Amino acid sequence: MKKIAFFDIDGTLTSEIDGSIPQSAITAIRKARANGNLMFLNTGRCIQNVEPRFQEVGFDGFVCGCGTDIYCGGKNLLHVTQSHEITMELLKAARDTNVDIVFESSTAVAYDPVRPVIHPDAVAQYDAFVKRGYTMPTDLESPDFTCDKFVIWFQDKEQLQAFRKISDVHFNCIDRGGTFREFVPHGYSKATGIQFVLDHYNLSKEDAYAFGDSNNDLPMLSYLPNSVAMGNAYPASLFDRVSFVTKKASEDGIAFALEHFSFL
Known part of the structure; x- marks a missing residue:
């Protein structure tokens, strides 16, 4: 019987130690x-951020973009994006509350070029995009600029609370730990993405x-019903x-679980 597996990228497909993809x-x-x-692959990353090394694994x-x-x-069967007006509401909220925001879409990632990046993790992510050769949009007020989802870094809870008064109207907030949050449109998630694919292939959840x-x-x-946590999963x-629960990603966790569930 045909089965289907969905893999997160960071810390699942890739090693939690150095971000490499284990050969196993x-x-x-x-x-x-x-x-x-x-x-x-089932990832929070938008397609433009699914690096060639991931695609070359063979999927x-x-x-x-969380569904x-x-x-x-090879065919794009679903794409949900936000309006320019909603994107501008988020940009204004980020500026008003002084949070670092990164807009994500199928074609680009974008920092706010008007505001200096503050949070060290936001700076590190910006540097990583530059190192990969990304060209980020600089005119976010352009009428054709939109986002599919976004992430923020904040300094204190009051900032987050103020920002969410605007964002919660349209987005679910996912706690990624510390002062990092991911925002996905209402009605979409990695679970809805799975169901869409299952419907497309006429497969059941049990498969x-x-x-x-x-x-x-x-x-x-x-x-x-068949769910696998990597041994390095956080929170515990x-x-x-x-x-x-399989082994850590760096300790051949994917291969171990696929063997356990008779994929191999």
Whole structure:
């Protein structure tokens, strides 16, 4: 019977130590596909941020942007984006509350060029984008600028509370730990992305397996009866929400779980 697996990227497909992709994961995913199973990435990253090294592993498709942008067999079957007006509401809220915001879409990531980046983690992420050769938009007020989702870094809880008075109208807030938050449009998640793909291939939830390591994976881990937490998952409470805990990503966790569930 054909099965389908959905993998988060950071800390799941990639090593929690250095961000590399373990060769064991690449080999296991390719073997699972050769055995007639479907392999999908299911990530908070938008498609433009799914680096070639991830795509070259070999997948049947991608659920990107926490279910807002879905690709099956090379075809884009769903793309949900926000209006320019909503995007500008968020930009104004970020400026008013002095939080670092990064807009994400299928074509770009964008920092606010008007405001200096403050939070050290936001600076580090900006430097990482530059190192990868990203060209980021500089005219966010342009009428054709929109976002699919976004993330913020804040300094204190009062900032976050003030910002969310605006964002909560349209977006769910995902606690990624510390002073980092991810925002996804209401009605979309990694779980809705899975159901879309299952409907496309006429598969049941019992045929599907989700692999993750963090809070933004919780919707898909909770949605499926076959759910896998990496041994490096954080917070540790995720271990109680899944049907199987595998080894750490850096310790061949994907290969171990795919073997356990008879994909190989």
